[in-house]
Amino acid sequence: MVDLLAATGAETFGRGTGIAWLALDMSGLGALVAFACVRHAKYSAKFRLVWLTMAAVSLGGVGLWLANSLALLGIRVQDSIMRYNVALGAASLAIAVLGVLAGLLIGGRTPQLPRLIVGGLTMGLSVGLSTYLTLDALEVQGQVDESLGLIGIAVLLSMALCVPTLWASQVVRLVALRVGASLLFALGVAAVYYTAVASLEFTIDPGSRTPTGLQLFDLVYPMFVVGALGLTVPITAVLVAPDRRDAARAPEPRRQPVGTR
Numbered sequence: 001m002v003d004l005l006a007a008t009g010a011e012t013f014g015r016g017t018g019i020a021w022l023a024l025d026m027s028g029l030g031a032l033v034a035f036a037c038v039r040h041a042k043y044s045a046k047f048r049l050v051w052l053t054m055a056a057v058s059l060g061g062v063g064l065w066l067a068n069s070l071a072l073l074g075i076r077v078q079d080s081i082m083r084y085n086v087a088l089g090a091a092s093l094a095i096a097v098l099g100v101l102a103g104l105l106i107g108g109r110t111p112q113l114p115r116l117i118v119g120g121l122t123m124g125l126s127v128g129l130s131t132y133l134t135l136d137a138l139e140v141q142g143q144v145d146e147s148l149g150l151i152g153i154a155v156l157l158s159m160a161l162c163v164p165t166l167w168a169s170q171v172v173r174l175v176a177l178r179v180g181a182s183l184l185f186a187l188g189v190a191a192v193y194y195t196a197v198a199s200l201e202f203t204i205d206p207g208s209r210t211p212t213g214l215q216l217f218d219l220v221y222p223m224f225v226v227g228a229l230g231l232t233v234p235i236t237a238v239l240v241a242p243d244r245r246d247a248a249r250a251p252e253p254r255r256q257p258v259g260t261r
Helices: 018-042 048-072 086-107 113-136 148-171 175-198 216-230 232-240 244-249
Strands: 142-146 200-204
Touching: 018 048, 018 086, 018 148, 018 175, 018 216, 018 232, 048 086, 048 113, 048 175, 048 216, 048 232, 086 113, 086 148, 113 142, 113 148, 113 175, 142 148, 148 175, 175 200, 216 232
Parallel strands: none
Antiparallel strands: 142 200
């Protein structure tokens, strides 16, 4: 099974599976926080965009981009120095967050099948493109080629993942079910990522010049710290914000006629 997930010329789990499990945990945590933010956005008019933005950062920034970047740390390419193109990495982060935000806005407040499909496909396309750019940002001593067929499958998987994720963010209320949905999202993100990794083929030339860019750890470690600390903002907001569900469902008080006591 591991061989099926491996890029040609590289070890996908060359530094052990612990990094992969950490990436899975971050993906699930980001999704769980995002679901809570979407739930609050449903019953908030004034701060709806704020809640959805926090959900997009949690789901797209942490649950997707940061999880994929962490998983990249596990890849080892023999006889080559690896570097990371910061510009492509920043582009993949922006696409992940903005694409998720667009999908949430299109999805609306209540489940409507046409809006869910369009919003989920928009979100899924951004997830697939972000994953591709994250992997494309890898630079080695030599050449990295991709199988367009597997990349296409990864994008289709991301679309199939995001439509039910958008639906779950709107209708799932129980915390236990949110945890389950978050785990399924994390597994889906891992499936998209490792499908895309399997499309990579590394042709190494040790005599070629050292690639430009940052060492991957020098980028991912501070982003991991920023992402972990950044999640405290929506978590705190969810904990201190009033639950608007009861207020939204409560009937308006009857007004007494003028002149009566």
